[in-house]
Amino acid sequence: MTREPNVSSGLTAVAKILTTVGLKGDLKVELLCSGPDRLDRLSAVAVGPDPASTVAYRFQGVRVQTNGIMVRLAEIADRTAAERLRGQFIFVPDAEAEPPQEGSVRVDDLIGFTVVDQDGRERGVVREVYAMPVYDLWGVWTGSKEVLIPAVAAWIDRLDRERRLVVLASIEGLFDA
Amino acid sequence: MSRSIKKGPYVDTKLQAKVDALNKVNQKKVVKTWARDCTIIPEFVGHTFAVHNGNKFIPVYVHEAMVGHKLGEFAPTRIFRAHPGVRSEKSTSPA
16 A cells, blocks of 8 residues: 655654553654664654644654664653554654755655656656665556566666656566566 | 585576576576575676565565575565655665
């Protein structure tokens, strides 16, 4: 199932709360940003299941453990309070959101890009981005099926951000698999 | 217990034959395979394999760092995480 990102909310997610760890209100999170260092720079955050219904919290800290990335919020002091935040997102205002690194594109921005081959023939629309062990896979909807394209230079020639185009370097066998 | 050194790495013969044929004509195209247990050898570098994960074919582009690993390591069968559905800082780039 593909959900459209909410672009008009004014909030950008930086992490998703997966579960609670221990009795002191530690929250295990999935990163939706560049890395744990990014979370370390936060002070005030909004937490909620979606951008429309959030509650303000003070961000206390982040630590990386072998079993995942843990965060602490100042107002969450015990496991019971932490349990209520399970599955919710940690948001920052759009103005405080960090821009993507050079050569990268935000996943939310990429969704909806038209995929064309070297001849300019339309092949589909980017509908999803899947995180894989080595590189991402871009899910392209051709109109009848989803084709996965490895996000590597061998397959992706260039991104045209102005025209919202992904130009493929080659397509041999890609749309048959 | 690890595989005996005497035997050498396991490489699917049919897959190797297909890659050798492509290398001969210097062609690159996606090769479909179910051989998840096939070890990645240096001849595979630069090729893309559509590796079956039990449900669908996952394209795996092979580069140098992947030599010695199995093809199946790069086509997960369970964890298939997509974007969260809310606007996030997550970014992607054609590496």
